[in-house]
Amino acid sequence: MPSRRHVVRNACLLLQSAAQHLMDDPALLVVQVSRRLPFRTRVVAGEVLHTVAGKLPRAAGAAALGAFMAGDEPSAHREVAKASHSGSRMGGEVAVLLGRYELLAKTSPPHTRARAAWARGNLSHALRILHSADRGDTWYAQRLQSELRLLRPDYRLPVPRGAWSAAIPAEGEKLRVLHLLTNSLPHTQSGYSLRTHRILTALRDQGIESVALTRTGYPVMVGVPTAADEDTIDGIRYVRTLPAWLPLTQEGRLEEQVARALELVEEFRPHVLHATTNYYNALVAQAVSTATGIPWVFEVRGMMEKTWIALHTSPQSRQEALTSEKVRLVAAREGALAASASAVVTLSDLMRTELMGREVLGRAVTVVPNGVEEALLARRRTPAEARSALGIVEEGAFLVGAVSALVEYEGLDVLLRAVAQLLGDPSVPSELRERLRVMIAGDGEAAPSLRALAEELGIADRVIMPGRVSRHIAPDWVQALDVVAVPRLDVDVARTVTPQKPIEAMALRRPVIISDLPALRETATRADGVLCALTHEAGSVEELARAIQALAADPSRASALVEQGLGAAAERTWPALVRRYRAMYADVITQGESARG
Known part of the structure; x- marks a missing residue:
């Protein structure tokens, strides 16, 4: 447990962070705080705010915020349309959250109009709005200016002076690596943090010591005051x-991380620096490497700009995002930093090709796909046994679903619609219609809309949504399924970034259905070229429904997929995969020795 002094420091950091968010984006602050609550609690809180504010004059903005929190987007859109006439700041902020930029009134505060421009990727225009309204010296403007400076092609963080120097491993000495991360266990459970932890534990088991450093303010800034x-x-x-004072700008926060990293360099004496997505961590690694001479590698786990594009839900806003200033600058920045690293790691051949297109030399890119823990291969549990342990679903149900982050591009709405179609189709055998259930475990911004869709489709009584589940019992939820679905939508991030879910489901002996997208095909294909999953056209309710029915009707086909999938998973255990890291680390250390002459 942290000392009293640390608790006070954390409380100050949390208050500073909240104050900055309150000034920058009060609506988003409320939404983020509500997401720390249990799902039902935040929905009820949103419904109460919507109802109460809806009865008050000039409170349409607050009513819109309540509807948004509750997942009632139609009501949120209606309330925002009302609020737009008054030019209220809260209404404008919710309009930005909804992507309804056209509803911002000309009388909306400059701050809100600048936020809207920034959210659309028009970064320079956002600053021009603030400067034209004589707001160019505000804290918000300073923060935006700092973010824009970080994206300049020639920008580097200041390098502190010191007596640090690169350590060369002596014969028989363990290799030491300092990892620079955005977040980690135990405070964030995501594909990012779980992959990181599995890599570090597998490296440890092969004699490589690791220490990981997370970004400035984390995890206090995400609501963990006892960190x-x-x-x-x-x-x-x-x-x-965790500094005593939270810097105002992103540059200041990265400089704090550089200083903390250099303290760890003195203590830990790493031989290699390993920065993992995104470019903030790469900038820190670059600065520490410049100060010490320690070689650094950049692990690119996703294309940051593609993930941002995927958050835009309408075709028009997605197209606007695709051609925005932000996308161009971020892609160029991450490409340039990858090119300047001693070596680059990525998740798939598709991403390697993408990086090569950004002038990153192909020979410098190591592919380490998502892998599985060997212990998963030894877990033998039937769906009935897993469900009994979890206390879910009556005996004899046919359960299809996913354990996933609940974001729109995962396509879980397609899964709900496919199940509803099967349940309502009289040509589907009655036995399957009686047995069919869907389970979606996890949490995220799409959770309220998925629950609302289940109600709208009339299948809420067939849907199990337990919310976020811990990493320790997540495999039990996967094994409770008869079929695992990964119905990602056809957006750039889903076409290029390989998820961990399919290969883990295969290791757990479950048949998998995937959208027919390049990244998912690569994930589900064995070294001998055998595709170990059923596929359906991305976004196609009809094809996904047919695939579910096919596996329900033919257990032998499902069993064949399980056997094929086990073969694919066995090829990608973490102990086997991390040997690629060991080889890469050895290469960059040798390169560093040669460069020092």
Whole structure:
């Protein structure tokens, strides 16, 4: 447990962060705080706010915020349309959250109009709005200016002076690596943090020592006021960057992280620096490498700009995002930093090709796909046994679903519609219609709309949504399924970034259905070229419904997929995959020795 002094420091950091968010974006602050609550609690809170504010004069903005929190987007859109006539700031902020930029009135505060421009990727225009309204010296403007400077092609963080120097491993000495991360266990459970932890534990088991450093303010800034200066999980040290005062700008925060990293360099004497997505961590690694001479590698786990584009839900806003200033600058920045690293790691051949198109030399890119823990291959549990342990679903049900982050591009609405179609189709055998259930475990911004859709489709009584589940029992939820679905939508991020879910489901002996997208095909294909999953056209309710019915009707086909999938998973255990890291680290250390002459 942290000391009283650390608790006070954390409370100050949390208050500073909240104050900055309150000034920058009060609506988003309320939404983020509500997402820390249990799902039902935040829905009820949103419904109450919507109802109460809806009865008050000039409170349409607050009513819109309540509807948004509750997942009632139609009502949120209606309330925002009302609020737009008054030019209220809260109405404008919710309009930005909804992507309804056209509803912003000319009388909306300059701050809100600048936020809307920034949200659309028009970064320079956002600053022009503030400067034209004599708001160019506000804290918000300073923060935006800082973010824009970080995206300049020639920008580098200041390099502190010191007596640090690169350490060369002596014969027989363990290799030491300092990892620079955005977030980590135990405070964030995501594909990012889970992949990181599995890599670090597998490296440890192969004699490579690791220490990981997370971004400035984390995890206090995400609502963990009791955070310690470091956490040790399964023997892996996760060190925090928690200063006494939270810098106002992103540049200041990265400089704090550089300073903390240099303290760890003195203590830990790493041989390699390993920065993992995004470019903030790469900038920190670049600065520390410049100060110390320690070689650095950049692990690109996703194309940051593609993920941002996928958050835009309408075709028009997505097309606007695609051609925005932000996309151009971020892609160029991450490409340039990857090119300047000693080596680059990525998740798939598709992403390697993408990086090569950004002038990153192909020979410098190591592909380490998402893998599985060997222990998963040994877990033999039938769906009935897993459900009994979890206390869900009556005996004899046929359960299809996913354990996933609930964001729009995962396509889980397509899954709900496919199940509803099967349930309502008289040509589907009555036995399947009686047995069919859907389970979606996880949380995220799409959770309220998925629950609302289940109600609208009339299948809420067939849908199980337990919310976020811990990493320790997530495999039980996967094994409770008869079929695992990964129905990602056809957006750039889903076409290029390979998820971990399919290969883990295969390791757990479950048949998998995937959208027919390049990244998912690569994930589900064995080294011998065998595709180990059923596919359906991305976004096609009809094809997904047919695939579910096909596996329900033919257990032998499902069993064949399970056997094929086990073969694919066995090829990608973490102990086998991390040997690629060991080889890469050895290469960059050798390169560093040669460069120093």
